[in-house]
Amino acid sequence: MKIGILISGRGSNMVAIVDAVNSGEIADAEVAVVISDKTDAAGLDKARDRGVETVVVERRGRPREEHDAEIISELQKRSVELVCLAGYMRLLSPSFVQAFPNKIINIHPSLLPAFPGLDAQRQAFDAGVKVTGCTVHFVDELLDHGEVILQQPVAVHEGDTVETLSARILEEEHRLYVAAVKMMASKFPSS
Ligand code: GRF
Secondary structure (H helix, E strand, C coil): CEEEEEECCCCHHHHHHHHHHHCCCCCCCEEEEEEECCCCCCHHHHHHHCCCCEEECCCCCCCHHHHHHHHHHHHHHCCCCEEEECCCCCCCCHHHHHHCCCCEEEEECCCCCCCCCCCHHHHHHHHCCCEEEEEEEECCCCCCCCCEEEEEEEECCCCCCHHHHHHHHHHHHHHHHHHHHHHHHHHCCCC
């Protein structure tokens, strides 16, 4: 199963997936490309250090469909079969979603449908919930929406700050994303 990973920043979830593929924890899979919409995404160097090809496709003020078409073409050129969004900060256009039916997945740092959108960890913290977590889900045209694949609860501790809570969620994100990709690879191509 050929995987393409889209990032916009740090890329720690991307690294978790690449490392799990390279160590054989995720079998029968290859990360064919990491694509970023930002030239300065810190994740780009981390991908290159791991021997993964990287491509930057900037938006440059173009309409979303046009930007997405270029990304779709980079993915198709490499015969990508599963697209993983990993901190990719853009909503996909309907044509992107339709180009990879049921083959685009995303990780979000809350138990969706609670706290979609930006700063999900802060939203949960401010709401005073005792349990939040992370979700891997199929991507549709709506933000942080689409069928849930896996979820992991994370307790909010007494004395937590947004930073300590986010760090604990992030550790679980890495485990959860690897588990979800592993599941997709084991079911491939029927998943
Ligand atoms: C993660 O918290 C992810 O859930 C959210 O954006 C963040 C990306 O972090 N969608 P990283 O770039 O994977 O380190």
